[in-house]
Amino acid sequence: MFQVVLVDDEALARNDVKSLIDWEKHGFTICGEAHNGAAAISIMERHVPHIAILDVSMPIMNGVELSRIIKNRFPKVKMIMLSSFDDYDYVRTCLMNGAMDYLLKHRLNSAALLSLLNKAVQDLQCEQREDEARNAQSKMIERLSPVILREYVANLVREVQEAGEELQLYAQDNGLFVHSVNYAAAAVQIVPFLLLTESFTDVQKNRFVQRVTDVMQMAVGDIHKRTAAYAGEGRFIVIFSSSERSEHTVTAQMNQAMSSLSHSLEKFLNLRCVHAIGPICRSLRQLAASYSKANQLMNDKFFVDLSAPVQRDSLLIEGQKQLLLFLEQLDGEKVQRVISSIFEAVRDEPVYSMTVQVIVSEMLRMVEKTLKRHSIEDNKIIPARSELGRLGTVGEFERWMSGCYASILEAIKQQQAGGTYSRHISQAVQFVMDHYASNISLEMAANAISLNSSYLSRRFKEETQMTFTEYLNRVRIKSSCLLMESGTYSMKHISSQVGFINYTYFFKVFKSITGMTPQAYMDSRKPSKK
Structure with missing residues (x-):
């Protein structure tokens, strides 16, 4: 039933309108009557109707003012105006305020009234369909948003139960990876993520990760065929889909895409990365296993076994003590010897290993601690951490760190030798x-x-x-x-x-x-x- 409100200052006029048709038979019901505009607003605030039949000329608040208020506060309500000949100027204003049409009281009959009521219903139904279409489109866009898609992909890394199955169903529901017959996953590690982000706030870290993800996505192509997502601790996953049946061709495509990804990170963000590609599989459900293999290949190739780090940790702890001591003694030669001995222990490890990153991180903390103790501003002494993203070998890290400590020693010496002395x-x-x-x-x-x-x-x-x-x-x-x-x-x-x-x-x-x-x-x- 479509709800109708009658608004007319004359009770007789309202009765005439009510008596013209069998309202319920035609799908309508009178849900309220008002003798002026103010009373009509009060009714509509309690229960919004579908249609309002308004008299133009009424005391307190006439139909012109009422139509303006209804348009602003109840825009979905369809308005039909009742008028006499001499009220036409008012009727025109009401039409401008959104009224759909008008009826002249002396010509009012059942056919004319029913025609306008049915026209109002058609307009309401058309608007409803448009709203439903917009909502459906909005929901589709929401489902296909990169954030949601990447969350499904990232779940493959987080070992979420049935993550592969959920990604498969999501792709089917939203027309993703269409015509694909081969799939694979790659693991990507930013070098050196820990050193670059350990001083970031959560907001800064999230922005950094988003920039990296965007550059990766730009490099590998259409997100609905190849998707990059963040796994955590500087590790990313990239999934590939291909309609090619030749595994050799698919492998070549993936290698080319990952080469482009590495180049883009270095070009646009000054970052180095390493990666490994997992085996090709036949469905999205199997991508978790493909990533797991890629991740293992990454660890075997670039990351050392940390199961027996006692000797290395012992060296680092002793080296820290010596560095702090020789810094206070301002003994640059001994400082450089200690730095050399620390890096000698990890000389054969890749720069991407967590051990190297932890060592460099701890050495930078000692730098900051020393500068703070001597009340020296570090913004012009310590090189920007962003420079670390360009370093590719342990030897480069050692030279960078040696230069950093040499600068600190020089700053402390200048401070102590300065003061008010001649x-x-x-x-x-x-x-x-x-x-x-x-x-x-x-x-x-x-x-x-x-x-x-x-x-x-x-x-x-x-x-x-x-x-x-x-x-x-x-x-x-x-x-x-x-x-x-x-x-x-x-x-x-x-x-x-x-x-x-x-x-x-x-x-x-x-x-x-x-x-x-x-x-x-x-x-x-x-x-x-x-």
């Missing part, structure tokens, strides 16, 4: 920082900076409030404290490491500067037992 005293302080572990003297420092030793001695005391020897001893004792905290060396070895020839003299100077013996200092640094 140029000559800054040079002398720098000489101390570079050579304190050797048997140096005031005369050697004076010769190095081309000054008279007496003049240097006087100026040094004036600016630093210490003699040259006092300053040198304080630097040596500070370094010895760091060596003690490392827990690696004996006391006598430490004394010689920082430039003291005589252990007894070291003992005396240490107590004089710190107020305690070396052993007492070591005991004070041990964690208290509760």
Whole structure:
């Protein structure tokens, strides 16, 4: 039944309209009557009708104003106007407000009324069909959205139960991979994903992944035939479908597509990747197994066995201690030797291995920690992490990291040698920082900076409030404290490491500067037992 509201200020006129036809017989019912526009709005707010028959001339709110409100608030309601001859200007305005037609009261009859009511029903049904078609199209677009398709594909990687079956059904329902007879999956790893994204926020990481996915998709082609999706931790899956029956041809197509993918990532995002292609299969249901094989090939080829990492981890931990120590000692030669020994342990591993990425990540954390401790801004010292995406060998990583640590050492030396000192005293302080572990003297420092030793001695005391020897001893004792905290060396070895020839003299100077013996200092640094 189609609901109709009658709006006329004359009850007699409303009764005339109601008596013209058998409403229910023709599929209509009067759901409300109102004597003015305001009352009609009140009725329609409680129950929206399909059709409204409106008198043009009414008190309080006439049909013109009412038609405007109905158009804005109830746009699906079909309006039929009732009018007298002298109301035609108003009727025209109502038609402009969306009314479908009008009836003259003195010519009102059952045929004319029924004709307009049926026309309203036709319009309503036509609009309903259009709405249903739009909704169906919208749902189809939603089902075919790249996000949803990629989620089905990514489930193949996540070992979701029946993921292959669900992808098969989704493809059948939406006309995907039509005419395909051969399928395969490839695993792709971004190099080095961890290093590039570990400092990203979740939003930044998602944007990065989306850019990578978009470039991959652009390279391999139509998403409904070849689909790239993110699997996690820098790993992506690409599925292929082909109407070619020759496996040799399909393999050639996949190799060409993956070559294009690698080239595009390097060209547009400055990223390197490695990949492996799984075996060809005959249905989407079998793609999970194809990816699993590709993933295994990837791990066998590019990623080391981490089942026995004890020796490597031990080397990294010891190397970290030494790096922190030698950074504080500003010993660039020893820093470079430690970096070389760390990378030597992974020299034969591919740069894509997680072990290499973890090592580089930890070394970068030490860089950041050191700069923070010395209150040095790192934006101009540490190279941008985006540069790591271009590195292709462990040797390149080692050279990149060596340059990074050399820059840090230089920044710390400049900071410590700077301050309010004059140029000559800054040079002398720098000489101390570079050579304190050797048997140096005031005369050697004076010769190095081309000054008279007496003049240097006087100026040094004036600016630093210490003699040259006092300053040198304080630097040596500070370094010895760091060596003690490392827990690696004996006391006598430490004394010689920082430039003291005589252990007894070291003992005396240490107590004089710190107020305690070396052993007492070591005991004070041990964690208290509760």
